Amino acid sequence: MSFIESLTLTLALIYSCSLLYWSGKRWGAVVSAASLLGAALVTLYWPLFVALLLAAGVLALAHRYQGDFVKGEVRANTLREGIQHLLALSMLLVGIQYAANAVMLKLGITPYLMRPDVGDAFLPIAGAIELKAILTLGIWDQNHPAAAVMLTVVILTGLLCKRAFCGWACPLGLAGEYLYKLRKRFIKRELLPPAWLDWPLRMLKYLLLAGLLYIVLGMPSASIPHYLEGNYHKIADLKMALFFVTPGLITLACFAVILLLAAWRRQGFCRYICPYGALLGLTSFLSPFKIRRSTQHCLIETKGMNCDKCTRACPANIKVHQQGTVRSDECQACMRCVSACPKQEALHFSTRNGIKLSARGLTIMLLLLLFMIPLIAYVGGFWVSQTPTEIRMYLIQHLGAIGH
Numbered sequence: 001m002s003f004i005e006s007l008t009l010t011l012a013l014i015y016s017c018s019l020l021y022w023s024g025k026r027w028g029a030v031v032s033a034a035s036l037l038g039a040a041l042v043t044l045y046w047p048l049f050v051a052l053l054l055a056a057g058v059l060a061l062a063h064r065y066q067g068d069f070v071k072g073e074v075r076a077n078t079l080r081e082g083i084q085h086l087l088a089l090s091m092l093l094v095g096i097q098y099a100a101n102a103v104m105l106k107l108g109i110t111p112y113l114m115r116p117d118v119g120d121a122f123l124p125i126a127g128a129i130e131l132k133a134i135l136t137l138g139i140w141d142q143n144h145p146a147a148a149v150m151l152t153v154v155i156l157t158g159l160l161c162k163r164a165f166c167g168w169a170c171p172l173g174l175a176g177e178y179l180y181k182l183r184k185r186f187i188k189r190e191l192l193p194p195a196w197l198d199w200p201l202r203m204l205k206y207l208l209l210a211g212l213l214y215i216v217l218g219m220p221s222a223s224i225p226h227y228l229e230g231n232y233h234k235i236a237d238l239k240m241a242l243f244f245v246t247p248g249l250i251t252l253a254c255f256a257v258i259l260l261l262a263a264w265r266r267q268g269f270c271r272y273i274c275p276y277g278a279l280l281g282l283t284s285f286l287s288p289f290k291i292r293r294s295t296q297h298c299l300i301e302t303k304g305m306n307c308d309k310c311t312r313a314c315p316a317n318i319k320v321h322q323q324g325t326v327r328s329d330e331c332q333a334c335m336r337c338v339s340a341c342p343k344q345e346a347l348h349f350s351t352r353n354g355i356k357l358s359a360r361g362l363t364i365m366l367l368l369l370l371f372m373i374p375l376i377a378y379v380g381g382f383w384v385s386q387t388p389t390e391i392r393m394y395l396i397q398h399l400g401a402i403g404h
């Protein structure tokens with residue numbers, strides 16, 4: 001685990017502990033803090049200890065100057081944006097470290113900056129093949145174990161809290177939001193497609209997901225061990241990086257379409273193209289937590305008013321004020337509708353039997369899922385790639401010649 005991974009992980013988990021503590025779940029805070037300390041002691045990995053101290057220091061400073069944020073007593077929008085920006089910053093630093101590692105390998109220098117394994121989160125097909133190997137053959141891949149871990153984590157977030165990963169954690173979603181805002185500075189109008197076009201466009205991401213699933217499910221189980229031991233899999237991350245760094249004309253055209261989509265309409269990339277969005281959209285149907293409108297408190301039913309503030313706040317253009325339960329696969333659990341509602345108790349992110357999840361609760365759930373599972377995987381020896389550096393150094397020199 002690289003230092004940036006250690007720091008982000010400890011900061012996120014200490015922040016979860018703090019939120020648990022301030023929400024009165026003192027035992028939850030103690031158990032989380034003890035798990036984190038236990039993990040550092042079991043692994044005796046010095047960056048975890050240093051990161052633990054640094055993270056505690058950062059949180060103490062934040063507590064001093066941003067007390068409300070640390071206690072989660074800020075508006076949901078502020079909390080969500082804070083989490084999104086912190087995770088995006090962390091991914092940026094991870095990207096810089098990854099690039100430095102790859103450049104050193106390419107130059108034949110033994111890297112003194114290690115490869116951050118969390119980058120394997122960008123290998124969803126490898127992750128899915130690894131999960132298939134675990135489930136059908138009982139084989140645990142040792143080249144990119146973090147790919148399977150991160151895919152599991154993302155699926156779990158969908159099963160538990162809808163598309164909160166898209167709305168609260170994904171750096172691409174945040175980048176799309178900025179692109180959209182930039183476009184709005186020059187062209188003020190909303191440029192929403194008509195409903196007859198919107199629906200087929202939304203299905204595009206499901207088609208892409210189906211294509212990826214076809215690759216994974218169509219691969220015979222018997223050939224998986226050969227694939228996992230092959231050179232292509234060992235440097236699948238470098239192949240992916242090369243694809244982005246040296247794009248061909250078709251790839252550039254695809255990038256342009258993606259950027260245009262993101263700028264054209266809010267969440268355009270998440271809504272129309274992203275296969276992760278499709279996967280989370282499907283799993284989100286099973287999530288027990290959904291946005292629910294109480295007709296006993298909503299101004300429409302109680303006062304006969306024409307309120308639609310929740311709908312106007314929704315970036316996914318869901319007609320919240322006309323629904324009792326928002327089941328849409330486009331709902332990212334962003335809670336903008338809840339924040340916009342003038343009537344307390346009218347709108348909640350809750351289960352059918354009334355268990356409510358506040359923005360603070362959702363933050364805790366998300367951070368624990370995103371960081372506790374990788375920590376357990378790390379302690380269990382299923383996170384760090386076991387591919388020897390010399391092999392990666394050799395393979396990176398022959399990157400172009402290595403195929404499936």
Ligand code: SF4
Nearest residue numbers: 314331332334335337
């Ligand atoms: S329904 Fe509410 S939580 Fe879901 S996307 Fe719209 S604003 Fe966000």
Ligand code: SF4
Nearest residue numbers: 298299307310321341
């Ligand atoms: S904003 Fe609140 S009060 Fe208004 S329609 Fe939506 S749920 Fe009802």
